[in-house]
Amino acid sequence: MKFNTSLRLSSMMFLEFFIWGSWYVTMGTFLGSNLQSSDQDISLAFSTQSFGAIIAPFIVGLIADRYFDAQKILGVIHLIGAGLMFFLFQSQDFSGFFPVLLMYMILFMPTLALVNSISFNQMKDPAKEFSVIRIWGTIGWIAAGVLISFLGWDSPASLKDGLLRNTWLVSAIFSGILGVYSFTLPKTPPRAIAGDKFSLSEALGLDALSLLKHRNYAIFFLSSILICIPLAFYYQNANPFLTEIGVENSTGKMAIGQVSEVLFLLLLPIFFKRFGLKKTLIVAMAAWAIRYVYFAFGDANEGAWMLIVGIFLHGICYDFFFVSGQIYTDSHAGEKFKSSAQGLITLATYGVGMLIGFWAAGQISNYYLNSENLHDWQSIWLIPSGISVLVLLFFMLFFKNEEINQPE
Structure with a gap:
């Protein structure tokens, strides 16, 4: 793989997991301190990941694999995701927060498969090349956590001031960046052969x-x-x-x-x-x-x-x-x-x-x-x-x- 391609894919992975890590780790704390949510509400919010994982194959299998280039779908999803994240940044109660988060996770979970597909499509030997690209996703998640603690948004004083809400704004900004950046990624055409029937199973x-x-x-x-x-x-x-x-x-x-x-x-x-x-x-x-x-x-x-x-x-x-x-x-x-x-x-x-x-x-x-x-x-x-x-x-x-x- 060319260095330029490797750099572009590594940047994609970094942004993908930076976006997720910037809000997922602290969501329970945010809901309890900012929205005064109950433990059952917090568990329901985290369950959106599971709902997204269950629904994701429909999106990837029915749409991404059959009709559109993967990098274009990735871009559209993250641009929509940026808007949804901004709504979550502005949320004032759990009743308004949950449906937006559910919509976001139904869209976001398929992107985990899409970034892999985009990467694999550029590799001659995925067994050797993929780990070098994927590790930047983990680095992105780490960077998000370090940034939040560096800014002190998770400190007791900041929690009282509601500064942890800013994690959603950060996610919105970087989701917008990845959305635009995705359209510059290497072309990854649909994998399904024209005329093939979609199999739900x-x-x-x-x-x-x-x-x-x-x-x-x-x-x-x-x-x-x-x-x-x-x-x-x-x-x-x-x-x-x-x-x-x-x-x-x-x-x-x-x-x-x-x-x-x-x-x-x-x-x-x-x-x-x-x-x-x-x-x-x-x-x-x-x-x-x-x-x-x-x-x-x-x-x-x-x-x-x-x-x-x-x-x-x-x-x-x-x-x-x-x-x-x-x-x-x-x-x-x-x-x-x-x-x-x-x-x-x-x-x-x-x-x-x-x-x-x-x-x-x-x-x-x-x-x-x-x-x-x-x-x-x-x-x-x-x-x-x-x-x-x-x-x-x-x-x-x-x-x-x-x-x-x-x-x-």
Whole structure:
């Protein structure tokens, strides 16, 4: 790939994830402090990600793959997204906020597939070239968190002044920039052949359900859905938790989780090759349980190191489970179901699993909310830790050792 093309794609990835990271991490804190939303409202807001993940295949499969160049759809979506973000910046209550956010996430989630398609279309060897491009997305997410903490918008004083609202304005501005920039990206024509009929089952990955006939894969598939329930607690509650207990620069500190993603993504092939699939997945699920125990017993003072370790474990939790799972899914799918199998596992995890998780996190957080509007965070965090342990035990008991093609 030419350096100029690589630079353009890397900039696209940076902007894509900077936009997402600039509001997603702090949304729970914003809703609670600026819009006085309940825990159930916050869980409903985060559930828009799951709704978007479920609906995304319709947009990508029915529109992007068949009628329009991917870079043009990406541009249009982000320009519309800039307007929606500005509406969210101006929102005064949850009833006006939620429908706009839902509309935004239904549009935004397909862009995660679109930026990948645009990148892959320019690559001769995606296995070697894609990681160099994708890592700039993670850097973009980190940059957003560092910027918010540098400006102090997540500090207690700024929360009282409502400055966290500015995250939506930043997202609107950069969404507009990416919208315009997208029209300059390399041409990525529709993948579908003219005259082909649209298959809903293929778009949703449902034709890959035949993979569940393999007992081991069925155990992994169910475990993937179940482990996304405790994962949702992290996305929904981590920033409000850190802010409520008085951790300074909480958003910047949460960016440590993305730094660890980069580190453990580099370590994954070595660990995977030495210990195999089952042990890699076991380590990931154990890290989930340990992470929440650290959150349960950590605090903003002497126990601050426990919070940092808990955040840092995000790299193991995410990379060792999800990336390994994608490799495992690919090895079982074969050429016929490669794309649909990845679509199915995404629909199951980010769609079904996290939808259940966001709902559960909202109910549990509200249950442990006292009359002073403060949470019993220790009890809250021990619940997803316990769920992680149960999923781990289920997986260890029923998943058999299996040799698969290992990543280079």
